[in-house]
Amino acid sequence: MDKLYDNWLNLNNSFYRRLVYRVGIEAGFFSEYNNMILSMLYCLTHRYRFLLDRYSNFHTAGWCGFFEPFCDMVIDHRMHRRSSDWRYSIKKTLRSHSLKYLSDIKPYLCIWRKDLLTQDVFGKARDPRMAEKHYFIPELGIDGNLQQACSQLIKLTWRYNKDTKICVDTLIHDLSLPGEYIGMHIRGGDKFIEHKIEAVDKYFDCVRETITTKNLFVLTDDYSVIEEISVRYPEWSVYTLCSKEERGYFHSSFMEESEDFRQNQLIKLFASVDILSNAQQFIGTYSSNPGMYIGMRNPNICTGVDFDHWLLW
Known part of the structure; x- marks a missing residue:
């Protein structure tokens, strides 16, 4: 480096x-x-x-x-x-x-x-x-x-300063995520402005046949996604940094929150994308900015549910 x-x-x-x-x-x-x-x-x-x-x-x-x-x-x-x-x-x-x-x-x-x-x-x-x-x-x-x-x-x-690194490392450590897992980014909130919301089933249809693990990390802004996965796919062990209170990200509302709240949420987002970038497979939407980012950071692990290949938006 x-x-x-x-x-x-x-x-x-x-x-x-x-x-x-x-x-x-x-x-x-x-x-x-x-x-x-x-x-x-x-x-x-x-x-x-x-x-x-x-x-x-x-x-x-x-x-x-x-x-x-x-x-x-x-x-x-x-x-x-x-x-x-x-x-x-x-x-x-x-x-x-x-x-x-x-x-x-x-x-x-x-x-x-x-x-x-x-x-x-x-x-x-x-x-x-x-x-x-x-x-x-x-x-x-x-x-x-x-x-x-x-x-x-x-x-x-993508090089954290000292304080950010401590916070991100702590979040990842406390999650106790297994060594092998796949990752999904399932966005709700104002995502519909950019592209239609994809059904949860479509994400699971994209899991590669070579994947044997049933460990899943999900980046989402809506905890109802986690609840739905737990009911529909009970054989999967689901990990997330999304809190139960989160029910969709809307940028205009987010910017009205306090500085401390927004910074803490961004730290969680950074930790989540680091986790996703190290997964055996990442499944998400290339039309979303985290999906576009991971498609640049680690393209070999990526599968899109909205498009067949990464694209420049």
């Missing part, structure tokens, strides 16, 4: 043009994280130095509230959006500075020309054509498709 980190720093810092990226603008954590990984890959292929803005919507300390830094961090008060519509940004800047004419915005345009911001690469990094390319970045051990390239960038960035 130290060699990968050192090689990344040397390569990233060798680029003259810069992108200042804000991870944690308005969406859920894995939506923000996945887009950051894709944007990092865009920067590598187009020779932009990747910088992180210190602000995030998931921790008052930004990225370093949960993770170790992996690039230079800056404080950037310019507008960052999960959009590639530069015209909207200019109009919003005019309004925010009480400016009326485009000529009045020239000082701000001069600043923009020095750096790219989140919205300048957001759409480009998610271009479906990215998934058709072969990536060769020998300094980082990248020689493969989009998933394989992103897997290396996840290794680089």
Whole structure:
């Protein structure tokens, strides 16, 4: 890991043009994280130095509230959006500075020309054509498709800080999960906005014939899923970090909770995806952001119930 980190720093810092990226603008954590990984890959292929803005919507300390830094961090008060519509940004800047004419915005345009911001690469990094390319970045051990390239960038960035690691390790230890298990991500809540909710039976239909264990870890935001599995599949030993009080995740409601509550829930989410990523088989929806993430982190174990193969959303 130290060699990968050192090689990344040397390569990233060798680029003259810069992108200042804000991870944690308005969406859920894995939506923000996945887009950051894709944007990092865009920067590598187009020779932009990747910088992180210190602000995030998931921790008052930004990225370093949960993770170790992996690039230079800056404080950037310019507008960052999960959009590639530069015209909207200019109009919003005019309004925010009480400016009326485009000529009045020239000082701000001069600043923009020095750096790219989140919205300048957001759409480009998610271009479906990215998934058709072969990536060769020998300094980082990248020689493969989009998933394989992103897997290396996840290794680089998914490094907990000391406090987060203690919390995640404690949750996993206290779960007493057996050595062999499969994992499922069964999402409820506002998931229907992205894709239809898949029936629990469909997940079990996807269990590979080579799987002999009956140990199952489930990442879910709705404990009724656990109750349903316990009734319909009593032969399975089910493990989860979902509490009995949880009955579906809705992002807008989640963001209204206290800072401590949201941080504790994210720690549980991190522990859950670590568990899923080490399962003998992962079964989930590629249309969900945790499914997209695990499809990049450990693609060989993944089975989708919504699509036959991982895809770039």
